[in-house]
Amino acid sequence: xxxxxxxxxxxIKELYRRKDFYVLFVLTALITLAAGMVNFFHDPKIVRYVKxxxxxxxxISALLIAIITSARQIPAERESRTIFPLLAKxxxxxxxxxxxxxxxxxxxxxxxxxxxxxFAIITGSREQHWPWLTYLQAIxxxxxxxxxxxxxxxxxxxxxxxxxxxxxxxxIVVAGILLVGGHLNTVALHQTQPLQAVFYTIYFLIPHxxxxxxxxxxxxDWRLIPWGDLFLATLYAAAYAGLFLLLTWLGxxxxxxxx
Amino acid sequence: MKASPYLVxxxxxxxxxxxxxxxxxxxxxxxxxxxxxxVFSVLFGDGRRLFANQFFTMADVYFHSGYYPSIFDLRxxxxxxxxAESHGHTDSPEDEKKEDFxxxxxxxxxxxxxxxxxxxxxxxxxxxxxxxxxxxxxxADMDPQKIETYxxxxxxxxxxxxxxxxxxxxxREGLRNNPDSYEILxxxxxxxxxxxxxxxxxxxxxxxxxxxWLKLDPEAAKENKLAFEExxxxxxxxxxxxxxxxxxxxxxQAAQKVSPAPGALQQQIDAINAKxxxxxxxxxxxxx
Numbered sequence: 001x002x003x004x005x006x007x008x009x010x011x012i013k014e015l016y017r018r019k020d021f022y023v024l025f026v027l028t029a030l031i032t033l034a035a036g037m038v039n040f041f042h043d044p045k046i047v048r049y050v051k052x053x054x055x056x057x058x059x060i061s062a063l064l065i066a067i068i069t070s071a072r073q074i075p076a077e078r079e080s081r082t083i084f085p086l087l088a089k090x091x092x093x094x095x096x097x098x099x100x101x102x103x104x105x106x107x108x109x110x111x112x113x114x115x116x117x118x119f120a121i122i123t124g125s126r127e128q129h130w131p132w133l134t135y136l137q138a139i140x141x142x143x144x145x146x147x148x149x150x151x152x153x154x155x156x157x158x159x160x161x162x163x164x165x166x167x168x169x170x171x172i173v174v175a176g177i178l179l180v181g182g183h184l185n186t187v188a189l190h191q192t193q194p195l196q197a198v199f200y201t202i203y204f205l206i207p208h209x210x211x212x213x214x215x216x217x218x219x220x221d222w223r224l225i226p227w228g229d230l231f232l233a234t235l236y237a238a239a240y241a242g243l244f245l246l247l248t249w250l251g252x253x254x255x256x257x258x259x
Numbered sequence: 260m261k262a263s264p265y266l267v268x269x270x271x272x273x274x275x276x277x278x279x280x281x282x283x284x285x286x287x288x289x290x291x292x293x294x295x296x297x298v299f300s301v302l303f304g305d306g307r308r309l310f311a312n313q314f315f316t317m318a319d320v321y322f323h324s325g326y327y328p329s330i331f332d333l334r335x336x337x338x339x340x341x342x343a344e345s346h347g348h349t350d351s352p353e354d355e356k357k358e359d360f361x362x363x364x365x366x367x368x369x370x371x372x373x374x375x376x377x378x379x380x381x382x383x384x385x386x387x388x389x390x391x392x393x394x395x396x397x398x399a400d401m402d403p404q405k406i407e408t409y410x411x412x413x414x415x416x417x418x419x420x421x422x423x424x425x426x427x428x429x430x431r432e433g434l435r436n437n438p439d440s441y442e443i444l445x446x447x448x449x450x451x452x453x454x455x456x457x458x459x460x461x462x463x464x465x466x467x468x469x470x471x472w473l474k475l476d477p478e479a480a481k482e483n484k485l486a487f488e489e490x491x492x493x494x495x496x497x498x499x500x501x502x503x504x505x506x507x508x509x510x511x512q513a514a515q516k517v518s519p520a521p522g523a524l525q526q527q528i529d530a531i532n533a534k535x536x537x538x539x540x541x542x543x544x545x546x547x
Contacts, residue, residue: 040393041416041425048321048390141375182372183331185365208368211375216325222377229374 003091007099008106011073015107020068024061025114031057032122047126048219054122055215058115059142063174065111066146070104070153071166074252083257093253097154101245104150109143131218137225138218144237145212149174151244152207158251174209182210207240299401311402315339318394318411326377328360340382341391342407345414346489388419399433409433410446423454441475444468445490452493458501465494484517492524504535 015021032054040046077083087096116139124130153170160166180187181203188199211233214225299307319339320327361378364370383390395412398405409430416426427450433443448464451457469490475483495510511528515521 038393040396041422041429043389043392043420043422043425045386046389046393049393180331182369183329185369186331189365203368208372211372214375216377217375220324220377222324225374229371232371233375 003095004099004102007091007096008103011069011100011103012107012110014103015065015069015111021065021111024064025111025118028054028057028061028115029118032118036122036126044126047123050126051119051123051219052215054119055218058112058119059213059215061115062108062112062142062146063149063171066104066108066149067153067167067170067174068163069107070100070150071157071170072163073100073104073154074157075163075166078257087257094249097245097248097252101150101154101241104154105143105147108146108150112139112143112146131221133224134218134221137230138214140230141212141214141225141233144234145209147241148207148209148237148244151241151248155244155248155251158248158255177206177209178213181206181208207237212237303401307401308405311398311405311408314394314398314401315405315408318391318398321391321394322383322388324377324381324383326380332360341411341415344382345411386420388415391415399429403433403436406433406437406440406442409437410442413446413450417450417454423450426450439471439474441468441471441486441490444471445486445493448493452497458497461497462494465490465497469494488514488518495527499531504531507531 032050035053036050074083077086083096087093091099116135120130120132120135149170152173153166156166156169157163160169184199184203184206188196188203191199216222217225299310303310316339319341322341322344359380361373364373392412392415395408399408399412402408409432413426413430413433416422416429427447430443430447430450434440434447437443444464445468448461448468451464452461469487472480472483472487472490480487491510491514495507495514498504498507498510508528508531511524511531515524518524
């Protein structure tokens with residue numbers, strides 16, 4: 001376990017050494033503050049559009065950080081040949097993958113925490129109330145979803161030729177699931193066979209990441225999600241993350257390390 | 260002689276500045292774009308209308324707290340509820356059923372997924388209606404000719420947010436952009452009648468609205484008969500409340516010509532006629 005934590009620590013250090021996070025955070029902050037300064041009909045209590053914009057930017061930024069960070073982990077180690085001394089130590093390939101996953105996941109969690117603290121300060125200063133439990137549920141679900149995305153990205157980085165192609169593929173897949181994944185059953189109903197079966201198969205196979213997007217609940221101050229459902233969703237995310245990590249390990253354990 | 264690069268730079272800057280001062284007034288007359296006072300029309304051209312419709316829809320989405328059909332959900336493209344509400348329409352149980360576009364869950368994924376989204380038809384209330392205003396402001400900026408934006412925005416500001424002066428300013432802005440709009444004139448009249456209780460000002464505005472409506476081409480007039488009825492019935496109510504019963508009857512008779520329910524208007528006419536009838540000295544009917 002110490003080996004996995006040591007590998008994860010390196011990935012976290014990499015996050016704060018690189019400029020990606022800072023650029024995304026500054027952009028998010030600037031756009032949100034600019035939107036918040038607009039005066040609509042002399043009513044200072046209007047706030048939901050600011051929350052909406054800020055949450056959207058947080059989602060985009062978190063996905064960018066998670067995918068870009070995880071997509072380059074294994075290819076970068078192979079390219080710089082640092083993977084050879086690493087695996088020459090008593091580090092198995094399974095530990096290597098788990099360490100990289102844990103590092104990316106924790107790094108994304110840290111970034112999320114900073115984003116949400118900023119969100120809470122900005123919206124709370126206008127609304128004068130802080131629904132902490134809603135924020136906690138939102139951050140937890142988003143972090144759970146990022147676990148699936150990071151595992152998927154690591155898995156793709158074993159197959160794809162370069163980090164750029166991994167990043168592009170992952171973005172298309174994740175955006176596709178978030179935007180249309182939940183509607184595939186409706187689309188399937190209006191298709192004829194065998195297309196209907198194809199749509200249904202995809203619908204039941206893909207991880208339903210759209211569940212974890214509770215931006216509307218945060219923006220519209222809706223009631224809390226039942227904790228039991230939150231727990232089940234966490235299990236669901238853990239199962240898919242585990243599946244993708246297993247596939248990554250299966251692909252990586254016999255892969256040649258020479259580039 | 261070798262010229263200093265700084266000197267050349269200064270000379271070039273001076274030439275540029277001189278040319279700019281001379282050319283700028285002429286450049287404004289070169290294209291029609293410069294005549295536009297709206298930055299969005301310069302940036303997007305007619306494409307801004309698409310954005311305006313999207314922003315108007317966003318106002319409706321916010322009014323429903325995000326419970327809104329996507330392009331995948333089948334639903335009649337009827338009137339938006341913010342528009343219906345601004346015309347005084349409230350949801351009946353049948354309407355509520357129509358709004359339940361989600362229906363029964365189709366499978367376990369659908370059922371479980373509904374725990375993580377807003378799956379209930381509600382409308383904003385308790386002054387939270389203010390949250391739709393940014394989208395209406397943007398819609399008005401994008402398409403100043405979209406009249407519904409002004410009438411809906413003004414309705415929510417004066418009726419739910421107690422901001423009649425902001426509502427008036429928004430309507431006047433709409434009127435400047437659409438001087439022939441009977442809808443905006445009518446809404447402005449409602450503001451003066453319901454908020455300021457200014458009968459004479461209201462009468463003038465509604466009569467002007469009616470005049471604008473009468474100037475519509477026959478096809479447009481045929482499609483907007485309900486607006487005619489709305490104006491004339493409100494004029495009738497105004498005259499009745501002011502005690503001008505003959506005028507009230509005249510307006511109701513005008514409304515009867517286009518109304519889908521002339522019988523109801525006849526009852527109102529009869530009620531006014533009864534008020535107008537001189538009191539009789541006939542003895543009261545015997546008690547049974």
